[in-house]
Amino acid sequence: MSKVIDVELRNIMKKFQNNVVVRDFNLQVEQGEFVSFLGPSGCGKTTTLNMIAGFLDPDEGELLIKGRRMNGVPPYKRELGMVFQTYSLFPHMTVAENVAYGLKLRKVGKAEMQERVKRVLELVKLPHVADRYPKQLSGGQRQRIAIARALVIEPSLLLLDEPLSNLDAKLREELRDELKRLHQEIGVTTIFVTHDQEEALSLSDRIVVLNHGRVEQIGTPEEIYNRPASEFVHTFIGKTNRLEGVVLAQDGEGLTVKTAGGLIVRAARQQRAFAPGERVAVFVRPEKIRLADGAAADEVNHASGQLMIASFLGAFTECEVKAGGHPLSVKVQMDGQGMPLTPGRAVNCRWESEDVLVMPVERG
Amino acid sequence: MSKRLSILLLTAPSMIVLLGVFLIPMLLMLLLSFQDDTQAFSLQNYLLFIQDPFYLEILWRTIRISLWTVLCTLLLGFPVAMFMAQASGRMRGVVTMLILAPHLISVVIRNFGWVVVLGEKGWINETLLKLGLIDQPLRLMYNELGVVIGLTDSFIAYMVLAIATSLYAIDPSLSKAASILGASRVRTFFTVTLPLSLPGIIAGTTLVFSLSMSAFVTPALMGGTSVKVMPVIAYEQIMSTLNWPLGAALAFLLLGSTILLVTLYTRLIETKRYKEVFAS
Numbered sequence: 001m002s003k004v005i006d007v008e009l010r011n012i013m014k015k016f017q018n019n020v021v022v023r024d025f026n027l028q029v030e031q032g033e034f035v036s037f038l039g040p041s042g043c044g045k046t047t048t049l050n051m052i053a054g055f056l057d058p059d060e061g062e063l064l065i066k067g068r069r070m071n072g073v074p075p076y077k078r079e080l081g082m083v084f085q086t087y088s089l090f091p092h093m094t095v096a097e098n099v100a101y102g103l104k105l106r107k108v109g110k111a112e113m114q115e116r117v118k119r120v121l122e123l124v125k126l127p128h129v130a131d132r133y134p135k136q137l138s139g140g141q142r143q144r145i146a147i148a149r150a151l152v153i154e155p156s157l158l159l160l161d162e163p164l165s166n167l168d169a170k171l172r173e174e175l176r177d178e179l180k181r182l183h184q185e186i187g188v189t190t191i192f193v194t195h196d197q198e199e200a201l202s203l204s205d206r207i208v209v210l211n212h213g214r215v216e217q218i219g220t221p222e223e224i225y226n227r228p229a230s231e232f233v234h235t236f237i238g239k240t241n242r243l244e245g246v247v248l249a250q251d252g253e254g255l256t257v258k259t260a261g262g263l264i265v266r267a268a269r270q271q272r273a274f275a276p277g278e279r280v281a282v283f284v285r286p287e288k289i290r291l292a293d294g295a296a297a298d299e300v301n302h303a304s305g306q307l308m309i310a311s312f313l314g315a316f317t318e319c320e321v322k323a324g325g326h327p328l329s330v331k332v333q334m335d336g337q338g339m340p341l342t343p344g345r346a347v348n349c350r351w352e353s354e355d356v357l358v359m360p361v362e363r364g
Numbered sequence: 365m366s367k368r369l370s371i372l373l374l375t376a377p378s379m380i381v382l383l384g385v386f387l388i389p390m391l392l393m394l395l396l397s398f399q400d401d402t403q404a405f406s407l408q409n410y411l412l413f414i415q416d417p418f419y420l421e422i423l424w425r426t427i428r429i430s431l432w433t434v435l436c437t438l439l440l441g442f443p444v445a446m447f448m449a450q451a452s453g454r455m456r457g458v459v460t461m462l463i464l465a466p467h468l469i470s471v472v473i474r475n476f477g478w479v480v481v482l483g484e485k486g487w488i489n490e491t492l493l494k495l496g497l498i499d500q501p502l503r504l505m506y507n508e509l510g511v512v513i514g515l516t517d518s519f520i521a522y523m524v525l526a527i528a529t530s531l532y533a534i535d536p537s538l539s540k541a542a543s544i545l546g547a548s549r550v551r552t553f554f555t556v557t558l559p560l561s562l563p564g565i566i567a568g569t570t571l572v573f574s575l576s577m578s579a580f581v582t583p584a585l586m587g588g589t590s591v592k593v594m595p596v597i598a599y600e601q602i603m604s605t606l607n608w609p610l611g612a613a614l615a616f617l618l619l620g621s622t623i624l625l626v627t628l629y630t631r632l633i634e635t636k637r638y639k640e641v642f643a644s
Contacts, residue, residue, distance in 0.1 A: 015595075074543070085537075092560055101555075133640060
């Protein structure tokens with residue numbers, strides 16, 4: 001069975017005055033897929049979402065929703081659901097009236113309308129607030145109602161514009177799980193805009209990483225995390241250690257790099273080949289580094305140094321180690337039998353060549 | 365020093381002024397309005413008003429002119445307020461200044477300005493005559509129309525600023541939400557923008573209505589001798605006829621009817637739902 005494409009962006013370009021904010025945006029979203037636009041503020045993710053919603057029109061390129069060309073079609077004719085960062089519930093309407101707003105515009109009969117409002121409020125687990133006004137609800141409840149209002153019209157596409165960023169940490173996690181559950185239950189095609197990498201990683205089928213209006217990478221969360229296409233993607237998603245150096249040798253199994261601080265790093269095969277003498281940056285994630293006691297002779301993928309800072313964070317301890325002139329961030333899982341993490345003591349850092357990522361350094 | 369005492373001391377000067385030049389003279393006028401020719405207590409001034417259709421007609425005309433002024437300022441002012449709400453901060457400042465600029469000139473001079481525009485030899489009539497669209501000059505002032513035009517010009521700023529203030533408070537993403545749910549721009553205006561600007565509309569309409577009811581200069585200049593309103597006849601009784609008790613009674617009848625109408629209006633429009641939505 002061939003896949004159904006719900007949304008297609010073809011070479012979308014948008015500029016404000018002479019400032020290009022989105023360029024060469026190509027994307028196909030399959031039916032039922034959950035796709036996130038992830039990037040720092042000003043990367044063009046919200047602009048792109050606004051183009052899909054119809055609040056902005058692309059300057060170049062084509063936008064197709066369910067196979068229909070949407071350029072120039074106003075938002076109210078696109079049959080979409082959208083949830084905003086600021087909830088955007090109508091303050092002069094009760095919860096039930098808010099949810100029924102889109103149905104009323106579609107001239108749904110009264111009995112059916114009441115039934116659908118009731119059903120969607122049960123779906124977001126808030127059937128008891130129907131007669132309240134938005135200001136009588138908590139932030140999390142408001143956002144659930146906003147989701148219900150978007151879903152009740154059975155939109156062809158659900159757009160989420162940073163819907164969790166106005167909530168406090170605990171609530172945000174709760175609502176994130178809720179979004180995941182809703183998506184699994186209803187299976188509506190969803191585009192989710194966020195600057196929070198954790199949200200994107202946990203919710204998405206695929207992630208589009210954006211930077212300066214350019215698509216850096218499109219891929220599954222695992223691909224984005226483990227096989228980043230660029231230094232930007234790698235550093236934006238998760239913490240990492242960056243060590244600059246020069247390639248000593250490249251062979252069939254991988255390559256060897258000597259860092260500026262004198263460490264010898266062995267990396268497994270990369271997506272591209274490097275020439276000896278080439279300037280590169282080497283990346284190792286903090287959770288991939290293990291700490292061991294004392295000092296040992298210098299060898300490959302190994303740095304001895306001094307523990308500078310240890311911050312206990314519950315499930316793990318974040319350590320800063322000064323090794324060979326490089327500050328290294330190390331995440332230590334606490335299992336109760338580890339060595340005492342006293343600042344100032346000598347430690348050994350080790351990592352595997354499979355966990356090393358090498359990227360070329362652009363000459364400035 | 366306690367907070368209450370310092371508040372009392374700080375407001376004392378204005379309280380003394382208000383008491384001396386406003387409250388006490390008002391009370392004296394109220395007493396005066398209940399006096400007959402022999403300075404004895406009597407209801408004759410009020411009875412005269414109720415029994416004489418001449419006075420009732422003037423009160424009704426005052427109300428009618430004020431209602432028309434409210435309607436004109438509302439319809440002309442709302443789009444300006446909407447423009448201001450959507451404009452950038454700098455543009456808002458410019459528009460606010462343009463709206464307030466005419467108030468830098470005395471209302472008398474502004475009303476004479478209208479003569480140049482609306483008079484028999486004003487440029488509207490001159491132009492229409494030259495174009496052959498009319499044979500005789502239109503009567504654009506020295507009638508109720510002229511008064512409404514003059515009052516609209518005087519008070520539209522209050523309406524615009526009151527509505528703009530309530531429009532500023534509306535989250536712009538609400539109209540986006542309405543739009544994505546399927547509402548056209550007209551629909552969005554009537555179901556979202558208009559209901560949410562109600563506090564501004566109420567403030568603007570009551571303000572313009574009260575100001576129009578008590579306006580004296582504009583009706584006197586733009587209405588001429590034929591269009592008499594309550595403040596004008598109260599003035600005439602006091603200054604020309606020297607019937608102070610009747611003039612005082614007319615002033616209090618005007619005040620009373622304004623308060624009554626404004627109260628009825630706000631009672632009617634501020635429903636239970638309104639209070640629930642807009643209560644702070």
